[in-house]
Amino acid sequence: MGEHVDLYLPHHVGLQPIRVLNNIALYRLIHERSTVIKLLSIAVKNHGLDPEVKLIQGNDSLKIIGVSGRMWRTPYINTEKRLEAHETFLSLLWILSYSIFVLYSEKYCYPRLPDYKTNPKYDNASERIELAKRLYRYGKQIVVDFIDWDKNELPNPEKYIVQELDYIGQTKLYYTEAYKFIMYHELIHAVEHIDKISKETDDKTKLDFEIEADEKALKILYADVHQGYKFIVKCGSVISISSAMLLSSKIKGSTHPSFIERLKMVLEFEKTNDDHFAYGFACISIELWAEQWSVDLDANDDLNDCERFEYYYSQLKNK
Ligand SMILES: [Zn+2]
Secondary structure, three states: OOOEEEOOOOOOOOOOOOHHHHHHHHHHHHHOOHHHHHHHHHHHHHHOOOOOOEEEOOOOOOEOOOOOOOOEOOOEEOOOOOEEEEHHHHHHHHHHHHHHHHHHHHHHHHHHOOOOOOOHHHOOHHHHHHHHHHHHHHHHHHHHOOOOOOOOOOOOOOEEEHHHHHHHHHHHHHHHHHHHHHHHHHHHHHHHHOOOOOOOOOHHHHHHHHHHHHHHHHHHHHOOOOHHHHHHHHHHHHHHHHHHHOOOOOOOOOOOOOHHHHHHHHHHOOOOOOHHHHHHHHHHHHHHHHHHOOOOOOOOOOOOHHHHHHHHHHHHOOO
């Protein structure tokens, strides 16, 4: 075992290892784009949004038990018009970022490299895949029943061995983009939809609002991003959609677009130099979803990442 890094400091607020990223993620969420500050001030001035984005701490399952109405502790605008994110949801987003990134790298990406069979750095692929799957199982666990994140056994953002630094560091990039996409989506609801929605609003209108929130969140996310970084943004938005896939076997609901159409939309939103990474992430998300919910999905190992996504899309779009 190598030397451990422990990033926890007393000023980190929260009970779960994700707490070490909360300050920086929140800072980047709000201050990275001038449009976000503008939208926030419109939401506060014109629509009564609380100016504080609140991080809720607690060792709670993602599923809300015993309260009618809200089912999940996913980010939302509460009845006091405050934008909230619960730390269990943020943990889950990090877990998905790590699992999807590692599974894609080890399963599809590295085996295509010319030195894959001869370079010893790829020797422990099966152990790493197993570790990513164990972490993913932990994620599924806290959706329904919270238990502590085992910081000594499972990958996490707070405490890890030095040799893990590269994986943990890359995960943080994807996680931050996924987090921003979800929160910008909520911010768009706060600016555009909060005063237009009521008990009488029909499903078609709600569906249109969801699509609009996705599209406008993506516009904020990509604004002024360097071309070489855009694929990270795209991978992040794929991960954020996979967080919804973890909660339901359904492909589509009445008030939200289907996950397969949402994936297609974020994948095709803007061309990037390394699009295939995000397509690969989407394929892993779909495979994890199909396995979780025992859905038959035909795989074809001769396809590249983009073709594989299209193949899955053709199987799921009419289901
Ligand atoms: Zn929404």
